[in-house]
Amino acid sequence: MSDQPQSPPELQVSAASHEAIVEPLQLGKRVREIRLSQNLTLEEASKRTGLARSTLSKIENEQISPTFTAVNKLVKGLGIDIPQLFSQPSKSRSSGGRRDITRCGEGKPRATPTYEHEMLASQLTNKKMIPYKTTVRARSFDEYADWVRHDGEELLYVLSGSIRFYTEFYEPIDLAEGDSAYYDCEMGHTLISTSETDAVILWVTA
Amino acid sequence: MSDQPQSPPELQVSAASHEAIVEPLQLGKRVREIRLSQNLTLEEASKRTGLARSTLSKIENEQISPTFTAVNKLVKGLGIDIPQLFSQPSKSRSSGGRRDITRCGEGKPRATPTYEHEMLASQLTNKKMIPYKTTVRARSFDEYADWVRHDGEELLYVLSGSIRFYTEFYEPIDLAEGDSAYYDCEMGHTLISTSETDAVILWVTA
DNA sequence: AAGAAATATTTCCTATTGGAAACTTAATTC
DNA sequence: GAATTAAGTTTCCAATAGGAAATATTTCTT
Numbered sequence A, B: 001m002s003d004q005p006q007s008p009p010e011l012q013v014s015a016a017s018h019e020a021i022v023e024p025l026q027l028g029k030r031v032r033e034i035r036l037s038q039n040l041t042l043e044e045a046s047k048r049t050g051l052a053r054s055t056l057s058k059i060e061n062e063q064i065s066p067t068f069t070a071v072n073k074l075v076k077g078l079g080i081d082i083p084q085l086f087s088q089p090s091k092s093r094s095s096g097g098r099r100d101i102t103r104c105g106e107g108k109p110r111a112t113p114t115y116e117h118e119m120l121a122s123q124l125t126n127k128k129m130i131p132y133k134t135t136v137r138a139r140s141f142d143e144y145a146d147w148v149r150h151d152g153e154e155l156l157y158v159l160s161g162s163i164r165f166y167t168e169f170y171e172p173i174d175l176a177e178g179d180s181a182y183y184d185c186e187m188g189h190t191l192i193s194t195s196e197t198d199a200v201i202l203w204v205t206a
Numbered sequence C: 001a002a003g004a005a006a007t008a009t010t011t012c013c014t015a016t017t018g019g020a021a022a023c024t025t026a027a028t029t030c
Numbered sequence D: 001g002a003a004t005t006a007a008g009t010t011t012c013c014a015a016t017a018g019g020a021a022a023t024a025t026t027t028c029t030t
Helices: A008-013 A026-038 A042-049 A053-060 A068-078 A082-086 B009-013 B025-038 B042-051 B055-061 B068-078 B082-086
Strands: A099-102 A108-111 A115-119 A129-134 A153-160 A163-167 A170-175 A181-183 A189-193 A199-206 B099-102 B107-110 B115-117 B130-136 B151-161 B163-167 B169-174 B178-183 B188-193 B200-206
Touching: A026 A053, A026 A068, A042 A053, A042 A068, A053 A068, A068 A129, A068 B068, A099 B042, A099 B169, A129 A189, A129 B163, A153 B130, A170 A181, A170 B099, A181 B130, A189 A199, B025 B055, B025 B068, B042 B068, B042 B099, B130 B188, B169 B178, B188 B200
Parallel strands: none
Antiparallel strands: A099 B178, A108 A115, A115 A129, A129 A199, A153 A181, A153 A199, A163 A170, A163 A189, A181 B099, B107 B115, B115 B130, B130 B200, B151 B178, B151 B200, B163 B169, B163 B188
């Protein structure tokens, strides 16, 4: 990932831009907190999770990086909520006052043949919504191998240009600047640009 | 190396208690879905995540259980949302194929002294997100009696004009067209327009 | 305070992961 | 249709995780 778009590094730092959580991700610390909060000894935790005492100890002390299966045992055994694991150890406000500013064009880029995504608020993890500013590169329905389908719901707002919005269960519909659509993502959906220049949209998934 | 996460012989019988069943979670399947949905080859995914092609392949084919660090690389590299990883592969066809188009200016209006909201996709109920196109009428911080606080998380995108974004725990920050912010709504927040004309923003709450 | 008990860490070893490269399969091109 | 190219899988091996038991540390008891 060496592709930074034409964005001067200087701007990136501007003011309070990107002061989110920089996740060092101390899984161990987190696990220990959780275990202790349940008043469990390593031995008990071991019984519940099926992981060896020693393994638990090492995990908590960040001496090893547990495998996914191990993490799952932890989650099940200790009744941990997943995001809990990936979120920051209670910096007093577990999720109370987060804020992440993304300057125009400073999102985290990701390109596909058909779209050019720019993820907004990429510094924040555990978001309920995932916002993208996306340039629609595709010009024809044929450029897609298949419908795009995934979990969740999506909001689409046309920032500039115009698009044709194809969905699995509806007739294609043309959307111009300022128009928007809200839909279930399990339903196949794809977009193409219909304007001179590639259309740009705001795309929010939840 | 050919361990299928089924039921280990020793554990099979013990009905007594907890025995930390081995992951019913098909991480690999999930990862593959996600990668393909982004039209990435293993090679590209490898570059983005920093994991070897072979490793990715094995993960997707459930031949190995990636370490936590590996999972993190996946998450970061592919821009995966955590719960996405742990949620079951889209079996829960909860709401199906809804769609709601809102033409520019055709939203459901609602006015307050300080804001002029236009609710998008108002036909659809039970949405995870509530999108508004809002004109910011306020011109001074004093026009607000108190902080606005409510549940959830909010995404704010400046469509036109410029605003000053006040939050309870941070310094006010100026946002121009194309800038965006993501924040927890329990934290007090208000906006004022700083441009000639009232600024217009897209506001999504979840 | 010394010993016992409980809890946590470390050691040692085997099993598994993760990477480089070889190999296979599928898609294109000539 | 053979030859290339691209995408994915498998192999081999070094690095590391996970478990059992030994060791260290803390916490009770008496």
